[in-house]
Amino acid sequence: MRVATHASDVDGIVSAALVLMKHPSAKIDYLTLRDLSSALEIEYDLVVDLPKLPLAKVNVDHHISNYEKVTKNNLLSGKDLIDPHAPSAASLLIKYLNLENNAKAKKLVELANIADTGRYSKKTYILDKIIKCHSNEPDILHKIAWILVEKGDDFLDDEWLKNEWRRISKFLDKGRELSERIVKNVLKKKIKYLIVDLIEGFPRLAISDLQWLFINKGGNVIIVVNRMRDNDPVCPSLTKNASDDTARISIRVSRNCDFNGRAFAEKLGGGGHVKAAGARVKASNYFEALGKMISELSIYGFVGYIQVRNKIKFF
Ligand SMILES: [Mn+2]
Incomplete structure (x- = not known):
């Protein structure tokens, strides 16, 4: 049995664990959205939490973009389980695999x-941070999936995961200190629309925490641009493509703001959800993209722009 699942989040790895509960010898490929183009000719028995691949026998997913594409092009087979209202792909997969009475599976x-x-x-x-740290390392993701099979949601009883968390959390604390300084300064100036341009020295794993903090303290839209070229000391696999010439753009929108993050990301060649979306642009096109971001956001209110060049080393 050959399976593909989403490499970089809890839903994808929980889905891998569910597959292993039922089919311990399944071969699982952990793919990011960027890996999909190289998987077009693989005959997967099951593709989970990812868009439908041309030769996939069954697709289990909950992304609205995939659902729209599959229904529009009439690609839905009777075996597929694609429900954009499902809270996760794993919530569909547990039904597909008949594991609904398995207590461990339900908790996962x-x-x-x-x-x-x-x-x-x-x-x-915690699980999300550890997975993100290793999202380019399939062997480690597979190991985490097996820990979930064995421990269920008591996964922090596992010594390896416990140590990983100890190692990573120190680093996240540093990210939080930096984030608090940024957010406090910006909100003092009554800025609710913010672009943060990361040039150097911000912990990559803490980017989503910065966004969460800004929104939670009353911000409306935060766009974080990751243009960092320095190596990540704690999650080195995240920066192993040192030649990578892209600026990664990540958009988060607060619940009470009607800015459409997905429509905005699509204008930059990306996609995602209304409240959480992203895009990648060539570093050389960054300033053009920045101009677009500022003009779109300024329709809603004053736009703050901050560059982060942190020379302080974390360790
Ligand atoms: Mn998912």
């Missing part, structure tokens, strides 16, 4: 549901 699905509906729990947060 709850983690995926929390992660993919933007809610917060400490356990989901």
Whole structure:
């Protein structure tokens, strides 16, 4: 049995764990959206939490963009399970695999549901950070999936995960200190629309925490641009493509703001959800993209722009 799942989040790895519960010898490919173009000719038995691949026998997913594309082009087979209203792909997969009466599986699905509906729990947060840190390392993702099979949502009883969390959390604390300084300064100036341009020295794993903090303290839209070229000391695999010439743009929108993050990301060649979206642009096109971002946001209010060049080393 050959399976593809989403590499970089809780839903994808929980889905891998569900597959392993049922099919321990399944071969699982952990793919990011960028890997898809190289997987077009693989005959997967199952593709989870990813868009439907041409030779996939079954697709289990909950992304609205995938659903729209599949229905528009008549690609839906009777076996596919694509429901854009499902809180996670794992919540569909547990039905598909007939694991609904398995207590461990149910608790894992709850983690995926929390992660993919933007809610917060400490356990989901920890698991998400460890997965993101290793999102380019399939062997480690597979190891994490097996830990989930064995421990269920008590995964922090596992020594390896416990040590990983100890190692990573120090680094996230530094990110939080930096984020608090940024957010406090900006909100003092009554700026609710913010672009943060990361040039150097911001912990990559803490970018989403910066966004969350800004929104939670009353900001409306935060766009973080990651243009950092320095190596990441704690999650080195995140920066192994040192030649990478892209600026990664990540957009978060508060619940009470009607700015459409997805439509905006699509104008920059990206995509995602209304409240959380992203795009990648060539570094050489960055200033053009920045101009677009500022003019779009300024329709809504004053726009703040901050560059982060942090020379302080974390360790
Ligand atoms: Mn998902």
